[in-house]
Ligand code: FES
């Protein structure tokens with residue numbers, strides 16, 4: 001067990017954790033922010049996507065010690081960014097989520113894409129959103145990203 | 154619902170389990186009369202501002218004049234929470250912004266499956282809404298000393314049409330809750346619907362874009378511990394002895410065919426469970442549970458097995474007509490075991506004390522969870538509380554009780570609240586799979602090409618038989634083969650039970666996904682043999698069924714069937730009629746590189762009677778088609794001596810956004826009288842439409858699923 005200090009969504013958290021615990025479980029079980037989801041634990045599904053210093057990372061693929069000293073943003077912090085709010089509204093307008101389980105990861109990936117690319121093309125959306133959605137929300141997620149970026153849907 | 158289940162479990166079909174009947178529908182609304190036990194129960198269960206009050210067991214009026222509509226089902230992405238709220242809100246005459254939902258107590262829950270949500274509950278919720286409206290109006294009328302007919306209502310505000318005075322629902326809710334509602338309230342005429350039939354915004358979505366939605370896996374109970382399971386890797390195996398508690402864990406709990414490891418967080422439990430070295434007792438019969446053996450058994454049963462009697466469908470003399478047919482097709486189609494793959498892995502949180510049991514769980518069957526808890530703890534129903542959560546996908550898997558009973562047993566053993574979570578590897582390798590299937594179709598046509606005989610013979614393990622609910626004809630195993638819309642004077646639908654002990658369950662669309670692939674592929678083969686266009690041939694067989702014909706025609710028109718496709722592109726079409734709805738899919742495929750299928754475009758037409766929420770119908774079609782493509786391409790679990798092949802997404806490939814074709818959905822509405830389900834119907838026609846298009850493109854007929862078993866790695 002190691003004492004650690006995290007910055008998540010602008011708040012500071014202090015706790016003891018096994019340095020080898022994946023960041024995903026630090027966020028979910030120790031910090032208690034459950035919007036970030038476990039889907040596979042093996043870096044494929046991207047349900048666990050968070051931002052580390054502004055770039056999207058699979059939180060199952062980082063360990064607890066790697067989160068120290070970084071600026072971590074989770075889905076719960078997305079509403080604090082104008083791009084995030086725009087996307088959340090577009091996801092609702094397009095009624096994109098079905099079960100919703102993968103949507104945190106989708107939104108974190110989409111928000112990063114839109115931050116660096118104000119008018120992403122279909123192909124750019126496809127390549128930025130490799131998230132698995134078992135419900136098949138892809139058409140509407142894509143539509144929502146286009147809508148949020150003022151493009152014809 | 155739970156009463157039916159307990160008393161009739163030995164004899165009724167899954168349909169009766171899931172559907173509820175007319176009597177249940179009526180009973181719910183009536184039992185929930187104000188002041189009734191049910192109304193009190195709901196009032197006690199719903200954390201609402203009590204300055205308003207329950208006006209019946211389904212509707213609460215809150216102090217801010219919003220209304221809380223009780224929801225007794227499972228919201229797993231299909232939008233049923235919203236659809237049922239629309240039904241009640243329509244009759245209640247409130248604005249959509251006034252609508253809230255609350256979880257109904259288990260006694261008012263229904264089993265969510267079989268695409269029955271709307272069919273079984275739509276009228277019930279309308280009656281509840283109308284009853285509430287009537288007593289609210291009556292209470293206002295009494296306050297004013299006028300007849301209720303002199304009152305009008307809009308957006309939950311009642312107007313005295315004589316004096317123009319107004320009262321809100323909240324102001325009269327208390328008085329209304331003392332009145333007895335009519336057993337047959339006046340329902341809004343379908344032509345005047347303002348909310349039903351419109352794409353009202355889903356009530357659960359705001360919570361699904363900001364991380365606040367609580368799925369089962371997100372439940373946190375004070376003082377809870379975390380558990381992970383290691384299920385015996387071999388089907389039928391049991392724990393030889395309880396292993397010692399490993400380092401980093403708090404306890405080990407034996408569970409018969411599994412062992413749970415309890416720790417202070419999920420990861421520690423996962424790690425300890427996966428590193429645990431466990432001695433299992435493996436039954437010798439497990440050696441038979443190998444895919445090649447199971448397939449060979451299926452071939453033998455196809456040739457010589459005894460079909461269930463009576464046949465699921467027997468009209469005329471199909472074998473005789475086949476024998477004298479001028480053109481004959483006999484084809485056999487093979488389908489694999491298929492995992493459900495919900496994005497949210499199985500999990501359940503339980504808190505068992507000597508006198509109480511609380512369970513928080515993503516479940517399609519809250520009443521069964523209650524029964525499971527009662528059986529394990531010996532507590533009465535009154536001491537068991539089930540909190541159904543949102544589901545990160547259900548697909549039929551979360552109707553099962555295996556994960557539920559594990560959590561309850563672990564909490565009971567350690568005397569603390571426990572959240573038990575299955576690693577993805579456990580989830581995929583210990584599913585209750587869609588059964589494998591071998592389906593033979595024999596079609597005969599006369600000299601004019603008319604279909605004279607259609608005979609199907611399905612060999613598959615039976616989810617119903619494994620549960621001891623077996624009906625003689627095969628029941629769910631023949632869905633998609635019986636009741637076909639195509640004209641043929643002679644029909645025979647047979648089912649032969651396969652005894653393989655691989656656990657099988659209810660997978661989105663159940664038998665339909667198996668038999669529809671066979672029937673719709675075989676019809677295509679017959680059209681080819683007759684040198685007829687597959688669409689034109691199907692049309693000729695549907696002359697007597699204008700509703701189905703209209704759906705088929707719409708899909709064909711939407712893809713532009715009568716225009717030539719682009720070079721290197723071919724089209725296929727397929728039809729399915731399960732769950733009271735009709736779906737036709739027309740697809741375009743191409744072959745970018747040798748042996749690789751690309752789906753360019755899908756045109757879907759659906760008639761579900763009345764689309765309560767057209768936007769959600771479209772969503773379900775899109776989602777079903779996407780799941781249908783992914784599973785047709787890659788979906789399967791194979792077995793080697795009782796051990797499942799599926800591990801994680803590394804060998805369970807899912808369709809991604811970049812592989813998703815453009816999908817158009819046209820909704821035809823034949824009316825409220827023919828209300829059908831939508832959650833499952835898009836899956837069955839997808840695989841045959843693709844196979845038919847692939848044949849057109851390449852001349853190769855795909856008779857075995859998945860199409861591309863060797864390409865199943867996601868990290869390739
Ligand atoms: S949980 Fe991290 S990628 Fe799947």
Ligand code: FES
Nearest residue numbers: 099100102133135
């Ligand atoms: S919305 Fe259900 S997994 Fe994506």
